[in-house]
Amino acid sequence: MQFDIVLVEPARPENVGAVARAMKTMGFTSLRIVASEAHSQPAAHWVAHGATDILTSAEVFTSLELALADVDLTIATTARSRARFHYCYTPQQLNEQLTERQQWLQRAAVVFGREDSGLTNQELALADLLTGVPMVADYPSLNLGQAVMIYCYQLAQLLPAVPPMVAEPEAGQLQALRQRAVRLLAELDVADDQKLSDWVHQRLGVLEQRDVVMLHRLLHDIEKKLSR
Structure with a gap:
């Protein structure tokens, strides 16, 4: 990093x-x-x-x-x-x-x-x-x-060398998740709930990679369902 x-x-x-x-x-x-x-x-x-x-x-x-x-x-x-x-x-x-x-x-x-x-x-x-x-x-x-x-x-x-990884990190995973969450809040008409928006924003920053991946999958499924 x-x-x-x-x-x-x-x-x-x-x-x-x-x-x-x-x-x-x-x-x-x-x-x-x-x-x-x-x-x-x-x-x-x-x-x-x-x-x-x-x-x-x-x-x-x-x-x-x-x-x-x-x-x-x-x-x-x-x-x-x-x-x-x-x-x-x-x-x-x-x-x-x-x-x-x-x-x-x-x-x-x-x-x-x-x-x-x-x-x-x-x-x-x-x-x-x-x-x-x-x-x-x-x-x-x-x-x-x-x-x-x-x-x-x-x-x-x-700062020392990062331990070997199975795959190269994918840039922008966290930013993309944040953008998806913001769009979803807007689509659900709860974007004006400042307390909820602040909580989502702050908690995304402490997620580990597997959690980010799983949330991307979950939001994808939700977006797919909403688009029907």
């Missing part, structure tokens, strides 16, 4: 340089930037020190949706509890979730929000999994570089 580190509107070049350095240290190479040119500033390169190749090869996108267009699994980081989002994993728990998925998903993105305000609820809604770092302090705060280092350190365990 390939990991992309995605930064949404980073403001401080020094933070982006620290991110590049953390990535390089732990073996990650793919950096994506949303709506910012901070990575191109001299201060970012000064702090990166030895990881400037990650900055120069970073991909820039105008929106988070575009940055995630070719990603199979999106993991969004959040420092606050959001009422609509009930399933949030620690970095260690995230590894447990991804261990099975690395055998059948090709690309995953870990998304980090703005230094001052994080990710919006709309941006969090694009994610398959939510994750946060538990902290003891009354006013917890990690700078961007520290947060990326924590996740790169934890996820580096998944």
Whole structure:
């Protein structure tokens, strides 16, 4: 599984340089930037020190949706509890979730929000999994570089070669299932049930491959029945 580190509107070049350095240290190479040119500033390169190749090869996108267009699994980081989002994993728990998925998903993105305000609820809604770092302090705060280092350190365990597989993973299985589920909710006239839609969206992200395959079969049968 390939990991992309995605930064949404980073403001401080020094933070982006620290991110590049953390990535390089732990073996990650793919950096994506949303709506910012901070990575191109001299201060970012000064702090990166030895990881400037990650900055120069970073991909820039105008929106988070575009940055995630070719990603199979999106993991969004959040420092606050959001009422609509009930399933949030620690970095260690995230590894447990991804261990099975690395055998059948090709690309995953870990998304980090703005230094001052994080990710919006709309941006969090694009994610398959939510994750946060538990902290003891009354006013917890990690700078961007520290947060990326924590996740790169934890996820580096998944970077070694994937065990042999019977077949190559089929790209887009999870995205296709999500799209099918959304269409089915609309056809059943329950798409406006926000609680149900949120539950479906959040739970699809924790499915294992065999569950995804079986749900594809089930939805195919339901679609076939409805079309008659």
